[in-house]
Amino acid sequence: MPSRRVPVDLNAGTYFLTLTVQRWYYLFDRHNRWPILADSIRYCREHKGLELNGYVFMLNHIHLIVTSPDLTGFLRDFKRFTSKQLKENIAATEPGVLKLFVDDAGTYRLWMDTNAPKKIENPDFYVQKLNYVHENPVRKGYVARAEHWVWSSANPDSPLEVGILS
Template sequence: MSRKYKFYDNKKVHFVSLATVGWVDLFTRRIYFEVITDSFSYCIKHKGLILNAWCIMTNHVHLIIRSEDKSLSGIMRDMKKFTSKELIKTIQEHPKESRKERLLRIFEQAGQENKNNSYYQLWQQHNHPIELSTNNMMNQRLDYLHMNPVKAGFVKRPQDWLFSSAKNYAGLQGLLNLELAL
């Protein structure tokens, strides 16, 4: 793995992206978004995650994160492992999921192709953390992260996307309480 894509200082703010294998559009039902936001809340409360900004799209998640005293690599590993299992279980049990067989087949095939997995693989292996060392970098990533749903045509204004921190940055109550980055 390249030195460029590792967490070296957990206290510094990092931009991280997670993507589903094959960029599968999984996050199309509220219940799937809630698995992710519940995991964020748990990691904030119990694992030392400081979440500065976030956005969940249909096939990927962007985060701006740091930690005072815990390993960001460990937090991300645990979050990906937990959300993978929980999302697979939710897909299997969701009575109205018309894509169930297709989704499970894709995640099973990805799991079989990767010796690090026992059965399914939902997330791509890499997080590609980028340390945000300047205010300019922070502003650029915040704008990029919050504008994702606008550029995708889902909403007209960033704060209208329920599954991001844009409401918090617009001075409104968002889904999660955050430590704002700026």
């Protein structure tokens, strides 16, 4: 089973993360939902010391390579904020879809619990994960070349500024 949490003693650092929508539901490809994710990452960069080192936003999950002094805090705040914003967006545009994110106890949960955190501790592992992130839309057949996917750090005109690790 993928790891859910970042170990307390490894909270600060550079990580490869995967955040997935409940039920793997294709959610982000409509109704201006990718900008909600981007705005939250921009906020965390400006106010929480987050460095974005690579990313791709897919239809039902996102991959991030980030450096943070408080990764646990970033994940908590990012998931909480985007869950709220996306819930409002879904309620306004596709209200019938909301029920897919309500559990048996009646609690709304947009994101799966796991973040699959993998600490990046050497340049080879970073390059491997960055290539994986960038090739994700190609492997799915959405684009022929990684740089053609708009919501990716592979795109030179990416909507999000990325600081590539050296």
